[in-house]
Each structure stands twice: as C-alpha cells, then as structure tokens.
Amino acid sequence: MEVRKRSRTQTMARILQAVGEVISERGVNRVGINAVAEKAGVNKVLIYRYFGGWEGLMEQFLNEGNFLTNYNNQFLATHTEVEPNAHNQTRINYLIGLLRELKSRTPAQEILKWEISNPGLGFHSELTTTRNASFQKVLEKFFINENEDLNALTAILISGITMLLLIAPSQAHFMNIDLQTEEGWQQIECAIQRLFKR
Incomplete structure (x- = not known):
C-alpha cells in the first residue's frame, strides 16, 4: 500500500x-x-x-507552482529582521529579486499571460486571493511609509515589471530600452534603485 x-x-x-x-x-x-x-x-x-x-x-499546477506567492513567502522567511534605516535597500532587493526570478521562469510568465487571457476560470479567484494576501504581508512589513503611498507605488512597479517581462519575447524595444539585452534590464534595475534612493 x-x-x-x-x-x-x-x-x-x-x-x-x-x-x-x-x-x-x-x-x-x-x-x-x-x-x-x-x-x-x-x-x-x-x-x-x-x-x-x-x-x-x-489548478493543481497553479496551486503548487504559484511563483509570486512562493517568492513572497521565501522573501519574508529570509528577511525576518530589517533595521529601520535599511528598509529602502530591502525594498530594492525585493523588487529586483522579483524581476530576476520572474525573468528566469518561463512557465511562470506563460501562466501569467494565460491568467490574463482566461479570467473566467473558477480557480482564478482563489489563486488571486492567495497571491494578494502574500503581497499584502510583504507590503505591511517593508513598504509602510506615513509620508508616501508605497502600496500604490509598489503596485505600479510590480505591474510594470510584469508587463515588460511578458512583452519582451515579442517586442525587442520598449521606449528605447532593449528588452533583449542584459544592458536593457540593468537600466530597469537602476531605475528601481533610484526610485527608493531619492
């Protein structure tokens, strides 16, 4: 047995x-x-x-391989204590790590494309709820700032990162950034750093 x-x-x-x-x-x-x-x-x-x-x-594949939720959980597990003056660097590490990880995971990119084009499937709601809850934990720990709405800023950045990765295979350039080269992705990483080092 x-x-x-x-x-x-x-x-x-x-x-x-x-x-x-x-x-x-x-x-x-x-x-x-x-x-x-x-x-x-x-x-x-x-x-x-x-x-x-x-x-x-x-459904089983998505639940077991929910990349964004897994990435968030792993980041939280490895960043249990952060000094107050190191929050900006932690935010940078989170976003650049997300970009690099998602960039290296073709199945995750394809799943995101598929989710966007098939919104009516029954298990999407549960998947989205789980993913959003994992994002919220990261936001509450590292992206709280009384002077700025970092929640909205982070949503824009994550959406932008995701969109650039999803269009990269079919669109070589976006606003003069070469999405086919490491130099182009370095430009994007440098821009993320500048946003949090103002």
Whole structure:
C-alpha cells in the first residue's frame, strides 16, 4: 500500500513537472493532456484519474507552482529582521529579486499571460486571493511609509515589471530600452534603485 502511494505521488510530481516543461516550450494555450502525458511518459488516463482532467491538472499546477506567492513567502522567511534605516535597500532587493526570478521562469510568465487571457476560470479567484494576501504581508512589513503611498507605488512597479517581462519575447524595444539585452534590464534595475534612493 505504501509503495503504491509513493508511486502515485512520484507519478503526479512527474506529470506536474511535465506541465511546466510543455508550457515553457509551447505556451499555455497550446498545451494539452496528450502533450503533457507524452512529456511525462505516462498514459493520459492517469491524468484524468489523478487530476480529473485538464482543469484539475492546471489548478493543481497553479496551486503548487504559484511563483509570486512562493517568492513572497521565501522573501519574508529570509528577511525576518530589517533595521529601520535599511528598509529602502530591502525594498530594492525585493523588487529586483522579483524581476530576476520572474525573468528566469518561463512557465511562470506563460501562466501569467494565460491568467490574463482566461479570467473566467473558477480557480482564478482563489489563486488571486492567495497571491494578494502574500503581497499584502510583504507590503505591511517593508513598504509602510506615513509620508508616501508605497502600496500604490509598489503596485505600479510590480505591474510594470510584469508587463515588460511578458512583452519582451515579442517586442525587442520598449521606449528605447532593449528588452533583449542584459544592458536593457540593468537600466530597469537602476531605475528601481533610484526610485527608493531619492
């Protein structure tokens, strides 16, 4: 019984990993159960048995691989104590870290595109609520300032970072910033630093 349970867990993990790989290669809208089953090396019947079908598979993949929530939780775990005079540097580290991590995660970018273009799916609400709660914890710890509305500023910056990353594959330049080079992304990182070092 224990061996069977372990085997099932391993197979499910392999299927979920295959989802990420296929998304990276094709994008979410061109992924199907057949492609995932082939990549995972399993019969597609197992996907229906373990996940109930495509929507259940995607829901599980999103819940386990919710990059933004995971990033926020990890940042909070590694920045438990911050000196009051170091808050600006912590804010810079958070935003630049978010940019770099999201830039390196093609499946996360594809999932965000897919979420934007498929707002009516039932599990989006729960996913968004969880993500927003994780953002709120970061804001309350590092982005409180009585003299400025850092909540709104951070929302604009995160949205801007996300938008630039999502358009980068299809748009080489944005306002004369080369999104295809490290120099272009360095410009963006320097701009983030300047905003918090005024």
